[in-house]
Amino acid sequence: MKxxxxxxxxxxxxxxxxxxxxxxxxxxxxxxxxPGGGVSGAIHRAAGRQLWEEAKKxxxxxxxxxxxxxxxxxxxxxxxxVGPVYRGSKEDRxxxxxxxxxxxxxxxxxxxxxxxxxxxxxxxxxxxxxEAAEVAIKAIINFLKNCDCEMNVKLVLYGNEAYKxxxxxxxxxxxxxxxxxxx
Numbered sequence: 691m692k693x694x695x696x697x698x699x700x701x702x703x704x705x706x707x708x709x710x711x712x713x714x715x716x717x718x719x720x721x722x723x724x725p726g727g728g729v730s731g732a733i734h735r736a737a738g739r740q741l742w743e744e745a746k747k748x749x750x751x752x753x754x755x756x757x758x759x760x761x762x763x764x765x766x767x768x769x770x771x772v773g774p775v776y777r778g779s780k781e782d783r784x785x786x787x788x789x790x791x792x793x794x795x796x797x798x799x800x801x802x803x804x805x806x807x808x809x810x811x812x813x814x815x816x817x818x819x820x821e822a823a824e825v826a827i828k829a830i831i832n833f834l835k836n837c838d839c840e841m842n843v844k845l846v847l848y849g850n851e852a853y854k855x856x857x858x859x860x861x862x863x864x865x866x867x868x869x870x871x872x873x
Contacts, residue, residue, distance in 0.1 A: 691857055691860060691861075693831070693860065693864060695831055695834040695835055696834060696835060696837075696838075696839075697838075697839065697840040698834040698837075698839060698840055698841045698842070698843065699841075699842045699843070700830055700831060700834060700843045700845075701842070701843070701844050701845070702827075702844070702845045702847060702853065702856045702857060702860055703844055703845070703846055703847065703853075704846075704847050704848075704849070704850060704852070704853035705846055705847075705848075706732075706846070706848070707729060707732070707733070707806050707807075707808050707846040707848075708732050708733060708735075708736035708764060710765075710806040710844060710846055711804075712765060712804035712805055712806045712842070712844065713765060713766045713767060713802045713803060713804045713805065714758075714761065714765055714766065714767040714768065714769050714797055714800075714802045714804070714805040714806070715733060715761060715764055715765045715767075715768055715769070715805075715806050716756075716768075716769045716770075716771060716793050716805065716806065716807045716808065716810075717729065717730055717733045717734075717768050717769065717770045717771070717808075718730055718771065718773055718808050718809075718810045718811065718813070719751060719770040719771060719772050720772065721750050721751060721752070721753070721772050722750050723742075723745040723746070723748060723750060723751055723757070723770050724742065724745070724746075725742055727813075727814065728813040728814060729808040729813065729848075733764060733768060736763060736764045737761055737762040737763050737764035737765075737768060738762045738763045738764075740760070740762045741759060741760075741761070741762050741764075741768060744759045744760060745759055745770065748770075751770055751771070751772045752772065753772045753773070753774050753785050754771075754772070754773075754774070754784070754785040754786075754788035754789055754792065755771065755772065755788070755792055756769055756770065756771040756789065756792035756793040756795075756796050757769070757770050757771075757796075758770070758796050758800065766802075767800065767802065769793045769796050769797065769805070771789040771790075771792060771793050771810065772789070773785070773786055773789050773810040773811030773815055773817065774786055774811055774815065774817070775811075775815045775816065776811060776815060776816040776817040776818065782817070783821070783825055786810060786811055786817065786822065786825045786826070786829075787825050787828075787829045789810050789811075790807065790810070790825075790826055790829035790830055790833070791829055791833055793805070793807070794830070794833045794834075794837070794841075794843070795833075797841065798837060798839050798841075802841070803840065803841055803842065804841065804842040804843075804844075805841065805842070805843055805844070806844040806845075806846050807826070807830070807843070807844065807845050807846065808845075808846060808847075808848070809822055809823070809826065809845070809847055809848070809852055809856070810822070810826065812852070819851075819852055819855045820855055820859070823855050823856045823859045823860075824859055826845060826856075827845070827856065827859055827860055827863055828863070830843055830845065831863070831867075
């Protein structure tokens with residue numbers, strides 16, 4: 691499902707983030723930026739050992755922040771961001787939103803034209819998929835709406851259930867935006 695936002699395209703796709711054709715892949719990282727399980731492990735395996743060697747030199751990453759490395763065998767770049775461990779607080783939402791915004795800011799600063807995001811924090815960090823979908827979609831669309839940039843932003847969802855949840859929220863968001871003459 692694609693949605694035009696200014697000069698940019700935002701789309702949600704079901705698939706494997708390590709198989710996307712894009713300049714940058716966003717890693718749902720842990721604070722040490724070390725290879726882990728889930729998305730992070732898959733990204734590190736696809737990029738190769740050099741990714742961890744470079745990531746070690748960054749000194750970790752705080753929740754909500756983002757850092758960039760080369761992407762090695764995976765893509766031109768990997769943007770690492772640390773999502774919140776879900777506790778049900780207002781701060782969780784702000785930190786998750788910051789993951790998307792700070793990753794997009796880095797992409798803009800590096801003139802990256804295509805970027806793929808996973809559903810940050812929805813795995814072992816326990817963020818409920820419905821809430822995470824709302825935060826991710828709003829953060830990405832609002833960034834693109836307010837940025838004079840031309841980017842193709844993908845939200846790559848693992849599994850049909852995750853895709854359907856995001857699709858439902860994106861359809862509602864688009865319908866509401868169309869009522870408000872959003873372009």
